Amino acid sequence: MKLEKNILALLLLLVAFYFYSIFFLPGAKIVFYIKPLFIPLFLLYTILKNGFVFPKSYLFFVLFFYCGELLMLYSDHSNLLLQLALVFYALFYFALINLSVPLLSGAHFKKIINGLTAVVILLNAFFLFLIVYIMFETTTDTITNFIAILN
Secondary structure, three states, rough: OOOHHHHHHHHHHHHHHHHHHHHHHHOOOOHHHHHHHHHHHHHHHHHHHOOOOEEEEEEEHHHHHHHHHHHOOOOOOOOOHHHHHHHHHHHHHHHHHHHHHHHHOOHHHHHOHHHHHHHHHHHHHHHHHHHHHHHHOOOOOHHHHHHHHHO
16 A cells, blocks of 8 residues: 555656656756656556556557657657657557457447537548648658558
8 A cells, every 4th residue: 555655656756847847947858767657657556556457458558558658759869769669659559449349339339420520530530631641741751651651
């Protein structure tokens, strides 16, 4: 009980220091070292608080997201790290789909799409098309374009 409270306090302290360093220490490199600690600390806190009640697909979901975030932090200097980060993000989305399919097949999601939902979906599709178009116009690396489109 005491350990989980200490981890929660550390997590909240890191979040506070993260935002402090963003707003009051612009250009500080400490942000790059703080951000990768959030997900493992939060996962550890959740395991200590609730026990290990996660499905295996959730652990893959967290692992792929964490690897993508970690590689994206250091992708400024290497195109290979950027491509690997995008691959991990694609795997993250597949794990998210794997987690979501059983939830979406439940009876509470079998509603007819109303007009407002259709408008939101069309707006999202339009903005996604614009993002893809801008990306193709500004980036010449075909591998990165393919992986980003997959994401």
